[in-house]
Amino acid sequence: MNASTSSPVVGLSVWRQYSALTKPRVVQLIVFCALIGMALAVPGLPSRGELGVMLAACLGIWLVAAAAAAFNCLIEQRIDARMKRTAWRPTARGELSPRQALVFSALLCSAGAAVLAVWVNWLTLWLTLATFVGYAVVYTVWLKPTTPQNIVIGGASGAMPPVLGWAALRGEVGAEAWLMCLIIFLWTPPHFWALALYRVEDYARAGLPMLPVTHGNAYTRLQVLLYTWILLAAxxxxxxxxxxxxxxxxxxxxxxxxxxxxxxxxxxxxxxDLARRTFWFSIWYLTLLFAALMVDHYVAPWLY
Known part of the structure; x- marks a missing residue:
């Protein structure tokens, strides 16, 4: 799940440098989608005990997602330095060393895992750690630099937040959770390819085989169009x-x-400009769509 083009701020304090590694906007959207999964997993309003689990799950998922983002910055340090969109990141600028980024990521992941194990459940812990591996290792290390279908295949890990949220409250994963996962999975390609279209020179300079680089502008635009209609159906x-x-x-x-x-x-x-507006609309699209799911869930007893 990618939800920010990130605006550079140079000369960051050490605290803000570490914060920047966590990609706050991306992580916020991840936690929000996980929260929707939690809300829909419980019929009606959650009890006090369920609210406690929801709070702990949001914290644990946030910590592990932030750890994955920091690890991504570590692995992509050289690539980020070549791209205008990411050259401002502390690891790309050399303001934080690889060791600092690795230790920071490990601490966040360990803290998140502890929260999920103690206050949520083991299923959520293992699913969240699998998501970490899927994004930080499978996608970042293997898929992204090797195939133009990196976003499609790697989108599976980015689509997991509602499943994590559902598992946190239910202790199992139902069909409804996988349906929300499918929606995010289908949303990811048009969202990210819209960004890649107007950042194509950045990706080419970095040597990444993004779809506009390998297959051209026209083919990518057609894929965006097709995916938006498939997404609508889903x-x-x-x-x-x-x-x-x-x-x-x-x-x-x-x-x-x-x-x-x-x-x-x-x-x-x-x-x-249109590609840029499409990218930003896609972020609002997913946020509002999942918010509508939650609102519908809570008002249903009074309306239907």
Missing amino acids: TLLPYLIGMSGWLYLVAALLLGLRFCWFGWQLWRQYSD
Whole structure:
């Protein structure tokens, strides 16, 4: 899950340098999607005990996700230094050493794992650690530098937050959790390829085989368009299986059709500005879509 192009701030304090390694905006979206998974896992309002588990799960998932982000910055130190979008990061600028980044990542991961093991459950712990490995190792070390399908394949780990949240409250993973995971999985390619379209020179300079670099602008735009329509179809499934009601359905249709419109415009007449607006809309799209799921879940007893 990638949700920020990051605005550079040079001369950061040591505290802010470490904070920057955690990619706060990305992690916030991860925790938010996990929280939605928790909310939907409980019929009605959560009890006091469930609220405690939700708080602990959010903290544990945040710590492990932040650790994965820091490890990503460590592994991609040289690549980040070549890219305008990421050259400001403390590891890329040499303001934090690889050892400092590694120790910081290890401490965050250990603390998050302890929180999940003690106050949540072991299933959530193992799923969260598997997500860490999927993003920080499988995606960052293997997929990203070797295949233009890195976002598609690696998107599986980024789509896991609702599954983690569901497991935290239920102690198991249901079909509803995997459906939310599917939605994020299908959202990831058009979200990230919109960014890659207007940052293509950055990726080419860094030697990364992103789709616009290997297959060109026109092919990538077509893929964005196709994925927005596939995503729209997937977002209707919660309503069709009775997981949500008409309030969510209306939101899914309005947001999905807007996303498809962006995809259509990109395919017909490309501009960097339009790709940039598509990328930022995609972040709001996912946030509002999952917020609609939660609102529908809580108001359903009074409306339906």
